[in-house]
Amino acid sequence: MIELLMPPELALSIVGLLLGVSFFASFITAAFGLGGGAVLLALMAILLPPAALIPVHGVVQLGSNLGRAGTMLRHVVWASLPAFTVGSLIGVALGGVLAVNFPPWMVQVGIGCFIIWSVLARPPRWMATNAGLTGTISSFLTMFFGATGVFVAVFTKSLGLSRHGLVSTHAALMTVQHGLKSVMFAVLGFAFAPWAGLIIGMILFGLLGTLAGRQVLNRLTDHRFMLALNGILLVTAARLIWAGLTGE
Structure with missing residues (x-):
């Protein structure tokens, strides 16, 4: 079997x-808000053929975020979802149509620096007020870079939500983004069928991980959760910058 x-x-x-x-x-991701997508992408980059990496990772993340949003549905703050969805449609369409492919190191260093600035300083006002622009930028970048959940997390973090609200709302936004991205890759001709069994298995194991991580989330205070989230953001940003500058 x-x-x-x-x-x-x-x-x-x-x-x-x-x-x-x-x-x-x-x-x-369920316990601390984010970080899992980047970990998964890093391992998949080693184990999967390059052509399959971003499409397969996107569908697995779609299932993972959908499960996380579904298990915490009552905590989702829906106000930003419509504008984020419209922005994501624009970003995914641009990323799928444009032949321009930004050098990966430039994307990595840029996002890393932005995240560090957003953690150590006050997040820019547009991050809390313009879900559409956040959706456009992050969805465009995810077509080339894959794991831009940390970028979207800067937006959700700026909303001042509780830990449950932040995790569930972030998951709902990422479900939209990865869903649209997966549809675009299918339109562009990527054959998902040979990978369907692996994708389903990874989604099911991801759901088990979500349920386990949620138990940790329930035991954290909002203060400790934000400390952990900021720590993950800074470590992820440093890793992105290092990878961009060294090519590792």
Whole structure:
């Protein structure tokens, strides 16, 4: 039965590792707000063919965020969703149509510096008032870069929500973004069928990770949650800058 989870080019050990990483990544995001998507992308970049990396990661993240939003639906703050959705449509369309591909190092360094500035200083006013622009920029970048959840997290963090509101609202916004991105990759011709078993398995393990991480979230205070979130943001930003400057 497990063979159904394996695309032809992946060994059983690799499939098992990807399932475990999916659990761990969802656990991190459910407990601390974000970070899991970047961890998952980093491991998948090593284990998957480059052409499959961003599309497969996008669908797995769609399932993970949908599960997280669904389990905390009553905490979602819906006000920013319509504008973010419109912005995401624009960003995904531009990213899918434009032939321009920004150098990855430039995107990594730019996002990393922006995140550090937003954590250490007051987030820019437009991050709290313009969900549409946030959706456009982050959705455009995610077509090339993959894990831009940290960018969207700067927006949700600026809204001043409780820890449950922040995690659930962020998940709802990322569900929209990854959903639109996955549709665009399908339109562009990526064949998801050979990867369907692996994707389903990773989504299911991600849901288990979400349920486990939510138990940690319930035990944190809002203050400790924000400390953990800021710490993850800074570490992720530093890693992005390092990767961009060194190519690692």
